[in-house]
Amino acid sequence: MERSLAKSLQEYLRGIAGGLLFSLPLLYTMEVWWAGFITHPIRLLIYVLATFSLLLAYNRYAGLRRSAGALEVAIDSVEEMGLGLVIAAVMLWLLGQINAEMNLTEISGKIIVEAMTVAIGVSVGTAQLGGDGKEGDTGMQGEDAQPSSSPIPFLTDNQGDFGGQIAIALCGAVLFAANLAPTEEIIVIAIETPTARLLGLALLSILFAVLILFYSDFTGSQRFSQIRGIKNILFGAVVTYAIALVASAAILWFFGRFDNTTLFICLAQTVVLGVAATLGASAGRLLLQ
Amino acid sequence: MKKLEKNWLEWIVFAISLILVLFTLGYIVYDGATLGETPPNIELQLSQPQPQGDRFIIPVTAKNLGDATAETVQIEVTLNSGGKEAETSQFEIAFLPRYSTRRGWVIFQTDPRTVEQIQARVLGFEKP
Numbered sequence: 001m002e003r004s005l006a007k008s009l010q011e012y013l014r015g016i017a018g019g020l021l022f023s024l025p026l027l028y029t030m031e032v033w034w035a036g037f038i039t040h041p042i043r044l045l046i047y048v049l050a051t052f053s054l055l056l057a058y059n060r061y062a063g064l065r066r067s068a069g070a071l072e073v074a075i076d077s078v079e080e081m082g083l084g085l086v087i088a089a090v091m092l093w094l095l096g097q098i099n100a101e102m103n104l105t106e107i108s109g110k111i112i113v114e115a116m117t118v119a120i121g122v123s124v125g126t127a128q129l130g131g132d133g134k135e136g137d138t139g140m141q142g143e144d145a146q147p148s149s150s151p152i153p154f155l156t157d158n159q160g161d162f163g164g165q166i167a168i169a170l171c172g173a174v175l176f177a178a179n180l181a182p183t184e185e186i187i188v189i190a191i192e193t194p195t196a197r198l199l200g201l202a203l204l205s206i207l208f209a210v211l212i213l214f215y216s217d218f219t220g221s222q223r224f225s226q227i228r229g230i231k232n233i234l235f236g237a238v239v240t241y242a243i244a245l246v247a248s249a250a251i252l253w254f255f256g257r258f259d260n261t262t263l264f265i266c267l268a269q270t271v272v273l274g275v276a277a278t279l280g281a282s283a284g285r286l287l288l289q
Numbered sequence: 290m291k292k293l294e295k296n297w298l299e300w301i302v303f304a305i306s307l308i309l310v311l312f313t314l315g316y317i318v319y320d321g322a323t324l325g326e327t328p329p330n331i332e333l334q335l336s337q338p339q340p341q342g343d344r345f346i347i348p349v350t351a352k353n354l355g356d357a358t359a360e361t362v363q364i365e366v367t368l369n370s371g372g373k374e375a376e377t378s379q380f381e382i383a384f385l386p387r388y389s390t391r392r393g394w395v396i397f398q399t400d401p402r403t404v405e406q407i408q409a410r411v412l413g414f415e416k417p
Contacts, residue, residue: 002294002295002296003294003295003296003299004296005296005298008296008298008299009298012302034384034417037358037384037386037387037389038358038384038417040321040324041320041321042321044321045317045318045321048313048314048317071293072293075293075295075303078303078306078307078310079299079302079306080306081306081310082302082303082305082306082307082308082309082310083302083306085306085309085310085313101390102389103386103387103389103390105386105387105388105389106386106388106389108313108316108320109386112317256417
């Protein structure tokens, strides 16, 4: 059965609201505009493809129509990216960052860099901001929809949708970390902070992961809280932090923060950004599904 | 495969999105394939001096013909009279992306229309 026009229009508007909600800080950040024309095309291409993969994964495991066929997931991802491009273009124009006098490489670069986060925001917004979205569509009948009463060990290897958990955690990490990664502050903190305190930040991140996932009583966390066991907690925290570090490093690399930088400063930046990414990976993954 | 259930609005949004995404990917690939390795190459162009109150302004256009972005581009314009430097002015451009143009003005006390030669040059820039 086709959805009614009103319903699909509602979904798109929800997506647009979500896109702006999650990416507005980036649209208002100078460093991101600059990244648009500084970034080499090859790096830009990798960024677009990585975002598209993330969209596919998110739509597959947590999106509005998660049980839909592969083709429908791909179509949704293309639509989200298209909406992202349009929203980014309109916002950048309104903010005076693109105009007709500029060269095409500059305009397209700025739009593309901004559009990627907007697209993830659109995806999350469409799926999460709706009150009736989950029941209305085929969403919850999917094979990986678990009844919320049965406790599921978080991120344990015997679980069927381990890949899905990782995909959602990665989405949360990227969504949160992308807002901080392009700013100068990350490198300033990384350079100025003594090693001992960097270690403190790393431990804090892991502590947050444990608290949010197992003890916070966040929406959804009760699904894991019944099976605390030291092994599960340790496993969950380590995997979450690992995902956060990978996401941080990838975004920092894209924004050129690793170029001509010594390994230790790269690592320090990853740890500094990792705090935000861990919050995203743990809280985000509870809220995003 | 299950038949797709989409109404016309969804098909239109999808079609436009697909075009945008394919165009974007195509453009990036084209840009990457044609991008050379030349460093920033900045060309300056001076326009007609205009009097403004008790001073004179000259519009300067800077165009980067190289394949890389230049940061903090320092531009100096000198008025030469009788083989001597009469007056010097300068300004800075924060970012000059590849193939892009930025505009600025230099301001002088001396009337540029009375000097023999106006010289503009780029002092230097940073790699972002």
